[in-house]
Amino acid sequence: MIKFNKASSTRSLPPISTASLPDIVFILLFFFMTVTVMKNQNLMVENTLPKATEIEKLENQDRIIEIYVGKPVGNSETSLGNEPRIQMDNRLVTVDEVGDYALQALSSMPEHLRNVATVSIKADVGVKMGIIEDLKNKLRVVNLLKINYTTSDGDALDNLNTVN
Template identity: 55%
Template sequence: MNRFSKKTSLRTPELSTASLPDIVFMLLFFFMTVTVMKSTELNVLNELPNATEIKRLENKDRVIEIHVGKPSFKYRSILGDEPRIQLNDKFADISEVAPYVLSQIQRKPKHVRAFVVVSLKVDKRANMGLISDIKKELRKINALKINYTTYEGDAFKNIE
């Protein structure tokens, strides 16, 4: 009458780890192809000033960087000693700042665009007239969130 007998020792089979290396290498190749390396070469001498009251920016994906400083030694014979503006990997005039910032904002996702911060990385020996001109260009396109990148330290060390 009883055709099916009950097994007394039911064991769960061991977990097979044979496909684990395949999964690891698949993830490795995925991240290698998706990851973008930022390769901006600094073409200006940029010794940042010191400041005591500083705050770290939380979201780096919302930052647009503008470098200002004297051209590096390999460009000095061509461009001279005056401080220059560097946008990404090229030198730019003051009239190119607004279109550059607008194009960088358009590349950001829509939900981030309202929170974009323009970070000015200015050499401590750059003249304030150039920085004022950059700020006027940013005001024209309503990019009013500006950050000055500095090192933490004694601000009196900036005086030469």
């Protein structure tokens, strides 16, 4: 009969070489630095989003035109008043200028994304629906018909308590 020695279990594994570890870390750092997109937009209006229960996350952020609606914040409130304002691309615009700025944002998109562009309205919870309706009519004139209302997750009845 043959006896098998378990001498192989006493063998140790060779140590892992960490000589190339700094190179791998540098490659990963460089990759994330080139892929990450930083959004450079300062909010000039109040933006407490209303709450909703049935929400979906928009997957492709590169085909979204964002419009913020709310009262001016900070020191600009004294010069601009208390009425809700519309912000597009770090600029306060009037309802009549929304169509032009939306077309300008649409023209800066790649050609294959223009047909699937979505306008995302991020309106403050206290904004009246009249300004939103005027905004939608101006977007309809320039044929931007795909509109999304951005909300936060929560109970929709909480919106009644936060409206002024």
